[in-house]
Amino acid sequence: LELSEDDCIDRLASTGHGVLATVHRDRGVDAVPVVFAFSRGRILVPIDTIKPKRTTDLQRTKNLRADPRCALLAEHYSEDWEHLWWVRVHARGSVCPEEALDAARRVLAERHPRYSVEGSIAAVLVLDPESFSGWAASQ
Amino acid sequence: LELSEDDCIDRLASTGHGVLATVHRDRGVDAVPVVFAFSRGRILVPIDTIKPKRTTDLQRTKNLRADPRCALLAEHYSEDWEHLWWVRVHARGSVCPEEALDAARRVLAERHPRYSVEGSIAAVLVLDPESFSGWAASQ
Secondary structure, eight states, X not given: OBOOHHHHHHXXXXXXXXXXXXXXXXXXXXXXXXXXXXXXXXXXXXXXSSSOOSOSSOHHHHHHHHOOEEEEEEEEOOSSGGGOEEEEEEEEEEEOOGGGHHHHHHHHHHHSGGGGSTTOEEEEEEEEEEEEEEEESOO | OBOOHHHHHHHHHHXXXXXXXXXXXXXXXXXXXXXXXXXXXXXXXXXXXXXXXXXXXXXXXXXXHHOOEEEEEEEEOOSSGGGOEEEEEEEEEEEOOGGGHHHHHHHHHHHSGGGGSTTOEEEEEEEEEEEEEEEESOO
């Protein structure tokens, strides 16, 4: 059954992780796993220094600077398909400005305690939702 | 640590589900959860009649017809970040031709027993991998 926007937001908030798809000029699309938190109708995605990566100047950030259109998909998968659900947000993404970064870090640390560590978040992407859709196999 | 191509393929095959990102002219990107199976170096994604949807003439198919570039991301998420891993495939997607459909259905039914039911797969998308990448927090 289709989910209401409120239900989509509740499930996104409770999950806190998903897949972020962005536009890449040559490859067409990129997709990366992300964690996130909700704050005042926006989705905050940390570029952290915890999960190892080559650099914090990531392709996802370059992609959003070149084309802000993106989609975030969160899902619950189970071999028992009666319990499937997914939520998708189409959004416009940008890099959190310096003056809002401390507040964003606090929101993320509240949702994901690992981010309480000083210096664990190098930057934050801000996704402004344009539409929500979602589906669940059962209530 | 970065995963070898063989390790990426092993993990994809064992998971059998992920998120498919495709190019959409207006929205930039679309992302949908999918199940899949591996066969002879290709990834088979069923358009099934089991998980409810409005139609089997899906946006993902239209997107791939307009632009075959796509990415499939499979991941294992855990609140314990020591067990995270993900694998991404950039690929070109197309619709499985009629004459290859029965063979594709058999491969999918072997991987996902629910598809043993006659008529459960309306169509199959075929993804031809162009590159694999993957990462795991630990061995």
